[in-house]
Amino acid sequence: xxxxxxxxxxxxxxxxxxxxxxxxxxxxxxxxxxxxxxxxxxxxxxxxxxxxxxxxxxxxxxxxxxxxxxxxxxxxxxxxxxxxxxxxxxxxxxxxxxxxxxxxxxxxxxxxxxxxxxxxxxxxxxxxxxxxxxxxxxxxxxxxxxxxxxxxxxxxxxxxxxxxxxxxxxxxxxxxxxxxxxxxxxxxxxxxxxxxxxxxxxxxxxxxxxxxxxxxxxxx
Numbered sequence: 001x002x003x004x005x006x007x008x009x010x011x012x013x014x015x016x017x018x019x020x021x022x023x024x025x026x027x028x029x030x031x032x033x034x035x036x037x038x039x040x041x042x043x044x045x046x047x048x049x050x051x052x053x054x055x056x057x058x059x060x061x062x063x064x065x066x067x068x069x070x071x072x073x074x075x076x077x078x079x080x081x082x083x084x085x086x087x088x089x090x091x092x093x094x095x096x097x098x099x100x101x102x103x104x105x106x107x108x109x110x111x112x113x114x115x116x117x118x119x120x121x122x123x124x125x126x127x128x129x130x131x132x133x134x135x136x137x138x139x140x141x142x143x144x145x146x147x148x149x150x151x152x153x154x155x156x157x158x159x160x161x162x163x164x165x166x167x168x169x170x171x172x173x174x175x176x177x178x179x180x181x182x183x184x185x186x187x188x189x190x191x192x193x194x195x196x197x198x199x200x201x202x203x204x205x206x207x208x209x210x211x212x213x214x215x216x217x218x219x220x
Contacts, residue, residue, distance in 0.1 A: 129167070
């Protein structure tokens, strides 16, 4: 079986990433244990040896999508002085990781959106994420890159929270190679901004299942 790349960008505080799993803000003390547990989930689901999976991760907490999408503009058409620096950081990890290799599939896993909701940029979120995926496909010269979005939870206390949630579903459902996963039941009984420990483990499982379904060409 050929190598698979699972690139992951997450945008909130501490990040644990396992192929093709992502989780936001796990407690630091449990980070390594959760990654191991999620890797085991992937092995059981996908039944492939881990040396056939290349994992690339890059993350920085609380950042807006414009730090990944280079052509980002506000609803008023204003472009910031700098965009895409975190995307460049990611690609600086991806390119050496795949040098001399020809991945059979590439899956992009994304958990982000809080900052855009807080800054009231929800109206351009769908177009921004679609542009980011187009940017990644062009740079990697692969039109077949699939993606899985973790939809924001039901926290709902930032101005454009619901707008971003709807945009995440919209962009995933509009792309035949896109999918999204629900996180509404992962943030504890008080509907917190971030997830509890069990929530992170379950999020990883949902990312894995969604990514594998896309790789296998299953109907959404």
